[in-house]
Amino acid sequence: MATSDTIVAIATASGDAAIAVTRLSGPDAVAIAARHFRGARDPVASGSHRILFGSFVVGAAVSGDIRLDTVLLSVFRAPHSYTGEDVVEISSHGGPAIPRSILEALTRSGARAARPGEFTERAYRNGKLDLAQAEAVAAIVRARSDRSLRAAHATLGGDLSRRIEVLDAELVTILAEVESRIDFPAEVREAAEVAALAARSAAAATVLREWISRLPSARRREEGVRVAIVGAPNVGKSSLLNALLGYDRAIVNEAPGTTRDTIEASIWIDGTEIRLTDTAGLHAATDPVERLGVERSERAAAAADLSIVVRDCTRPDAGAAESERFQATASGPVIVAWNKRDLAPSPVAPAAASEVTEVETVALRAGGVDALVAAIRAALPRVLGEYAAAELPATSLRQEA
Numbered sequence: 001m002a003t004s005d006t007i008v009a010i011a012t013a014s015g016d017a018a019i020a021v022t023r024l025s026g027p028d029a030v031a032i033a034a035r036h037f038r039g040a041r042d043p044v045a046s047g048s049h050r051i052l053f054g055s056f057v058v059g060a061a062v063s064g065d066i067r068l069d070t071v072l073l074s075v076f077r078a079p080h081s082y083t084g085e086d087v088v089e090i091s092s093h094g095g096p097a098i099p100r101s102i103l104e105a106l107t108r109s110g111a112r113a114a115r116p117g118e119f120t121e122r123a124y125r126n127g128k129l130d131l132a133q134a135e136a137v138a139a140i141v142r143a144r145s146d147r148s149l150r151a152a153h154a155t156l157g158g159d160l161s162r163r164i165e166v167l168d169a170e171l172v173t174i175l176a177e178v179e180s181r182i183d184f185p186a187e188v189r190e191a192a193e194v195a196a197l198a199a200r201s202a203a204a205a206t207v208l209r210e211w212i213s214r215l216p217s218a219r220r221r222e223e224g225v226r227v228a229i230v231g232a233p234n235v236g237k238s239s240l241l242n243a244l245l246g247y248d249r250a251i252v253n254e255a256p257g258t259t260r261d262t263i264e265a266s267i268w269i270d271g272t273e274i275r276l277t278d279t280a281g282l283h284a285a286t287d288p289v290e291r292l293g294v295e296r297s298e299r300a301a302a303a304a305d306l307s308i309v310v311r312d313c314t315r316p317d318a319g320a321a322e323s324e325r326f327q328a329t330a331s332g333p334v335i336v337a338w339n340k341r342d343l344a345p346s347p348v349a350p351a352a353a354s355e356v357t358e359v360e361t362v363a364l365r366a367g368g369v370d371a372l373v374a375a376i377r378a379a380l381p382r383v384l385g386e387y388a389a390a391e392l393p394a395t396s397l398r399q400e401a
Helices: 029-034 097-108 118-125 131-142 146-156 159-183 194-223 237-245 288-302 320-329 370-388
Strands: 007-010 019-025 037-039 050-061 064-076 087-093 225-231 263-269 272-278 306-312 334-339 356-360
Touching: 007 097, 007 118, 019 029, 019 097, 019 118, 029 087, 037 064, 050 097, 064 097, 087 097, 118 131, 131 146, 131 159, 146 159, 146 194, 159 194, 225 237, 225 288, 225 320, 225 370, 237 263, 237 272, 237 306, 237 334, 237 370, 263 370, 272 370, 306 320, 306 370, 334 370, 356 370
Parallel strands: 225 272, 225 306, 306 334, 334 356
Antiparallel strands: 007 019, 019 087, 037 050, 050 064, 064 087, 263 272
């Protein structure tokens, strides 16, 4: 699809950085860039996939051009570019001032500020990417773990599209067979192989159902595994969070009820993001603010894929009723972390429930949460399902619907 205008945008994140990239795409991309480029070679005469060294100039003064920065100008000729149009990428020094000045100069010279995602939209409209691949670009940018990045790259490489094409071809063939026998029964001599068609339809439906059933696990892989740290007040939940993170994220104090709101932070285990949520202590709160904190804790725990129930080795009965009630209603795997093991005279007897993993921790000692990390790692296959091992393409919410 030919476009008449040329768009421009800063392609790198804002903020202090050594390098910034400003991208143009459209029929006048090279000509607009050339008006501000001074170097040994003319961009207009350059072939595709060439990098030119020179200066970016803005406006003109009595003494000549005003040199803004030393730049590299990369030229990509249509159709051999990301968008399928002429594309120019200007690599300059980063920071807030230089990229903004380059962008303003290019817009004054005739380029239009690009809408969010418009470069990828043009790539899609010009046949460089299909819709699934275009959506995978955003998934790559948002990827927060090695596993989600590999899945997004698989979709960008066409894995998802190829899988859909195979299913689509089979379903179209089955549909054509059925419709031909309905619309032209006199012209179809062979008897309808009802059993064979039904078997092929059932096989395709099975593939789709299995795929759909894996999507919740895929979402955990791409967005991270939600882990709620719950328990009675002052059992060491915030200390465990800090120990898992390796730095002080939550305030720790001997006074019960220090944490009144949920606190979130992430760690990575085997390439999977573990989204930890420290919660307010589970107890019968009377103070309105405390009650709101407990309600938020309960909501966070209900939405968790994995729960860490913290108990106090020095006070094994503290919060026992609330903890046991939560363990019975948790939707995902539960790990019971018996904290303050160094202060307890003897180990606590393990629970009878075999589905609950119990570990002993010392949040304030080096290596005191190693057993907890190992328990989280062991629980990941249950949380992620088949996606824990399989590298399957990423899917968007639109594709799932």
